[in-house]
Amino acid sequence: MSDSIKRIAVIPGxxxxxxxxxxxxxxLEVLKRRNRWPLEWVSFDWGxxxxxxxxxxxxxGALEMFRREFHAILFGALGDPRVPSNQHAVDILLGTRFGxxxxxxxxxxxxxxxxxxxxxxxAEREIDMVIFRENTEGxxxxxGGNFKRDxxxxxxxxxxxxxxxxxxxxxxxxxxxxxxxNLKKLxxxxxxxxxxxxxxxxxxxxxxxxxxxPEVEASHLYVDTLALEMIRNPAQFQVIVTCNLFGDILxxxxxxxxxxxxxxxxxxxxxxSVSLFEPVHGSAPNIAGKNLANPLAAILSAGMxxxxxxxxxxxxxxxxxxxxxxxxxxxxxxxxGSLGTREVGDWICTRLA
Ligand code: NAD
Ligand code: IPM
Ligand code: MN
Numbered sequence: 001m002s003d004s005i006k007r008i009a010v011i012p013g014x015x016x017x018x019x020x021x022x023x024x025x026x027x028l029e030v031l032k033r034r035n036r037w038p039l040e041w042v043s044f045d046w047g048x049x050x051x052x053x054x055x056x057x058x059x060x061g062a063l064e065m066f067r068r069e070f071h072a073i074l075f076g077a078l079g080d081p082r083v084p085s086n087q088h089a090v091d092i093l094l095g096t097r098f099g100x101x102x103x104x105x106x107x108x109x110x111x112x113x114x115x116x117x118x119x120x121x122x123a124e125r126e127i128d129m130v131i132f133r134e135n136t137e138g139x140x141x142x143x144g145g146n147f148k149r150d151x152x153x154x155x156x157x158x159x160x161x162x163x164x165x166x167x168x169x170x171x172x173x174x175x176x177x178x179x180x181x182n183l184k185k186l187x188x189x190x191x192x193x194x195x196x197x198x199x200x201x202x203x204x205x206x207x208x209x210x211x212x213x214p215e216v217e218a219s220h221l222y223v224d225t226l227a228l229e230m231i232r233n234p235a236q237f238q239v240i241v242t243c244n245l246f247g248d249i250l251x252x253x254x255x256x257x258x259x260x261x262x263x264x265x266x267x268x269x270x271x272x273s274v275s276l277f278e279p280v281h282g283s284a285p286n287i288a289g290k291n292l293a294n295p296l297a298a299i300l301s302a303g304m305x306x307x308x309x310x311x312x313x314x315x316x317x318x319x320x321x322x323x324x325x326x327x328x329x330x331x332x333x334x335x336x337g338s339l340g341t342r343e344v345g346d347w348i349c350t351r352l353a
Contacts, residue, residue: 006309008041009070011092014048015283016293016341017076023295023345024074024302030349031306031314039309041074046092048080057091063099066274072305075278076298081285094142097135102268102276103166104173105135105247106304109234109254109264112323116259116335119231126235127257132174133247135268137166140244162198162243167205173271174241175213187219189226189242189250202243227253251280259326262294262334265301267308277305291340294332296322299348321351 008028012021025041032039051057066073073096078089096102111117111127141161148154171188178186188206192199203220210218221229223246229236230250234257242250255264261281268276279297287293303318324330330347331337339347 005038005040006072007070008039008305009066009073010041010043011046011073011075012043013046013076013078013092013283014080015077015285015288016281017047017078017283019288019291019293019341020279020295020298021074021076023341023348024298026345026349027299027318027352028302028306030353031311031317034353035311035314037311046088047078048083048088051088052082057088058095058099063096066096066100070274072274072309073276074302074305075276077279077281077283079283079285090142094140096276097268100274100276101136101270103134103136103169104269104271105133105244105266106177106269107131107133107247107251107254107264107266107280109251109258111258112263112319113259113326116263116326117257119234119257122234122257129234129237129254130177130239131247131251131254132170132177132239132241133251134166134170134242134244135247136244137161137163138244160195160198160243160245162201164201164205167202168209171202171206171209171241174239175209175216175218178216178239179213183238184215184217185219185237186213186216186239186241187221187226187237189221189223189240189246191223191246193222199243223250226250230254230257255280260294260334261297262332263296263300263322263326265297265304267301267304269308275305275308277301277308291342292332292334293341294334295341295345296325296331296348299345317352318348321348324351 012018078093108130111124114124139160143159143161144157146156190199190202192203230253255261264280266278266280279301281297300322303315306314325347329337330339332339332344
């Protein structure tokens with residue numbers, strides 16, 4: 001693999017994943033041409049259609065291929081009502097998160113326009129935080145099983161797996177982020193009052209790691225209280241670090257504070273190695289195929305990807321263009337606008353060109 005060319009694997013996936021990734025790719029094309037950036041991408045048709053047609057979810061050798069041939073993965077969403085087991089999403093998305101060890105899942109929650117916030121009188125500067133979600137273990141580890149399935153005595157066990165290595169590395173990553181960006185407030189969130197074994201490990205690890213970052217004001221909240229505080233006073237948070245399941249839930253709650261799932265991007269990182277970028281939202285079957293999906297979260301995710309690939313100015317330019325589109329109501333109906341997915345993509349492309 002040539003080191004100068006940045007290679008991107010594109011997995012649009014299902015439903016609106018395909019529609020929003022099409023717009024993100026048009027934005028990448030514009031930036032690539034304008035700046036002569038050495039980017040190239042290859043698309044993969046993995047998703048529900050292929051699974052239903054060929055029985056294939058994550059093809060054999062895919063993870064090795066990512067590591068060997070690509071610097072980044074741009075991902076849309078997976079999920080289709082015709083696959084109630086969600087098997088293909090578990091294999092492809094969770095399979096890649098676990099298989100490539102993408103242990104850091106940063107999910108920024110930033111208010112780009114005060115009108116998008118449902119809280120009374122909330123100013124833009126009052127909501128700007130990043131949730132660092134542990135991305136390789138916890139309740140998502142897939143350990144467990146069903147005993148006496150489909151009988152009145154059925155027992156279902158879904159283990160919550162927390163390892164010292166896994167907990168420590170995500171907490172350290174969150175503190176390093178705070179240090180690098182001169183952020184003073186970091187909150188670790190768990191449920192150690194009810195889950196003393198697994199989340200007791202989070203408590204003990206946090207107590208140890210925080211000592212190495214005396215300049216960061218470290219605090220702890222149980223997840224139920226954190227959910228309340230995020231609504232009551234979101235300005236108190238800059239960096240939040242938490243487990244896989246709580247990070248999933250809190251990132252949708254965060255999205256609710258800043259305009260919904262149409263505007264929240266995310267990354268799945270293994271620092272220094274191939275990493276995956278995706279909007280926080282899913283495949284939204286209720287609006288798929290209607291040119292209604294908001295492409296801004298996918299476009300912002302492409303910005304996070306360009307930053308990771310070594311083009312840091314791109315993320316700022318994309319975020320400014322997105323904020324401007326929102327200020328001028330060049331948006332889809334979820335944000336109160338009257339444009340379609342493609343028309344919002346057009347507007348951003350013209351603005352960036
Ligand atoms: P969802 O995120 O797909 O949709 C939730 C709600 O938000 C829906 O009303 C939807 O219309 C709206 N919405 C989401 N993204 C939007 C956008 N870009 N523009 C406008 N509106 C948007 O969550 P869900 O309905 O719970 O799940 C649908 C499917 O997606 C399920 O199969 C689920 O497992 C899957 N899913 C996948 C991912 C992923 O691939 N990363 C993430 C979440 C859900
Ligand atoms: C997300 C999604 C996934 C998750 C699902 C589709 C397994 O909700 O990326 O937020 O829970 O991680
Ligand atoms: Mn989610």
